[in-house]
Amino acid sequence: MDQITIFSPATVANVSCGFDSLGLALNGKGDKMIFSKREDKQLIITKIEGANLPYNIDDNLVGTVIKAMLQKLDLQLGLDIEIYKGFKPGSGLGSSAASAAGTAYAINELLGKPFSKIELIQFAMLGEEAACGSQIADNVSAALFGGFVLIRSYDPLEIVSLPVPDDLYITALHPQIEIKTEDARNVLPKDIPLKSAITQWSNVGGLISGLYSNDYDLISRSLQDVIVEPVRKKLIPHFDLVKNAALQSGALGAGISGAGPTIFALSKGKKTAKTVEESMQEAYSNTEIEFYTFTSEISVDGVKTIT
Numbered sequence: 001m002d003q004i005t006i007f008s009p010a011t012v013a014n015v016s017c018g019f020d021s022l023g024l025a026l027n028g029k030g031d032k033m034i035f036s037k038r039e040d041k042q043l044i045i046t047k048i049e050g051a052n053l054p055y056n057i058d059d060n061l062v063g064t065v066i067k068a069m070l071q072k073l074d075l076q077l078g079l080d081i082e083i084y085k086g087f088k089p090g091s092g093l094g095s096s097a098a099s100a101a102g103t104a105y106a107i108n109e110l111l112g113k114p115f116s117k118i119e120l121i122q123f124a125m126l127g128e129e130a131a132c133g134s135q136i137a138d139n140v141s142a143a144l145f146g147g148f149v150l151i152r153s154y155d156p157l158e159i160v161s162l163p164v165p166d167d168l169y170i171t172a173l174h175p176q177i178e179i180k181t182e183d184a185r186n187v188l189p190k191d192i193p194l195k196s197a198i199t200q201w202s203n204v205g206g207l208i209s210g211l212y213s214n215d216y217d218l219i220s221r222s223l224q225d226v227i228v229e230p231v232r233k234k235l236i237p238h239f240d241l242v243k244n245a246a247l248q249s250g251a252l253g254a255g256i257s258g259a260g261p262t263i264f265a266l267s268k269g270k271k272t273a274k275t276v277e278e279s280m281q282e283a284y285s286n287t288e289i290e291f292y293t294f295t296s297e298i299s300v301d302g303v304k305t306i307t
């Protein structure tokens with residue numbers, strides 16, 4: 001194989017209660033990337049559309065992921081790389097993860113699949129580290145596996161695929177401001193009260209149980225974050241306004257997508273999700289900040305080959 005074109009989905013990390021542990025993949029929203037072998041051994045980013053990102057291979061996390069994979073195999077490979085970003089970096093929708101997971105998947109395909117899925121996640125996590133300083137696995141695992149995922153353990157890395165109830169829809173409102181994941185991690189508390197920890201891990205258990213049993217009321221009661229959201233919401237203008245609008249119009253729950261600023265809501269059924277989207281839009285249209293919204297199914301597919 002001399003060339004591969006892939007699609008890598010946008011993802012929502014944390015899903016309220018599962019900081020660094022839960023993630024889901026979005027349907028239809030994501031990045032396209034084309035990797036073409038070169039005669040020589042150079043890695044060249046030839047095109048970037050949709051975002052202002054570094055062309056220098058050592059400054060773009062795509063280069064970090066490729067170099068780690070080639071080094072592991074003691075190989076050299078020349079590539080032209082085209083990156084078409086479907087959404088902006090710093091949006092809370094896993095932009096760095098879409099690039100990192102898409103690159104790990106594509107290079108593995110070009111090399112004849114020498115690596116396991118867990119190894120691909122580990123390479124993609126190096127890309128996340130290059131972007132935000134931490135080897136987080138939630139976005140890249142959701143992007144590579146598709147659906148809803150749980151990071152059961154970071155060391156050793158263990159990913160569990162969770163069921164996705166048929167009627168679960170996600171709505172998102174993206175205020176047009178950028179929040180770097182690294183900055184949003186720096187505001188987090190180092191210690192948390194035991195009472196908050198108990199509430200949080202009980203909600204994670206409740207959410208996962210609700211996904212397995214298709215129990216939307218249980219999912220709804222569990223979509224709460226008492227640890228991260230109270231701190232990070234201060235970085236997102238009018239967060240409570242949008243969250244309340246989503247909840248009042250029938251959403252099961254709402255919260256910060258990844259590190260923000262995107263605000264997400266989960267709903268049962270497309271009709272409710274559309275009503276929720278309209279309410280979120282209406283609430284934000286009275287503010288000074290530009291935004292866009294969308295409603296999506298949760299994608300059962302992860303990164304995939306287009307051609």
Ligand SMILES: Nc1ncnc2c1ncn2[C@@H]1O[C@H](COP(=O)(O)OP(=O)(O)O)[C@@H](O)[C@H]1O
Binds near residue numbers: 054060095097131179
């Ligand atoms: N291919 C890439 N895709 C996205 N971001 C990249 C890429 N290469 C480097 N970066 C850098 O990573 C940072 C974005 O990552 P992050 O803050 O985690 O945003 P997001 O939440 O969208 O993933 C930016 O500083 C950006 O310049």
Ligand SMILES: N[C@@H](CCOP(=O)(O)O)C(=O)O
Binds near residue numbers: 136138139257258
């Ligand atoms: N668990 C991470 C997820 C960051 O997601 P992103 O899409 O904002 O990069 C965190 O919350 O810091």
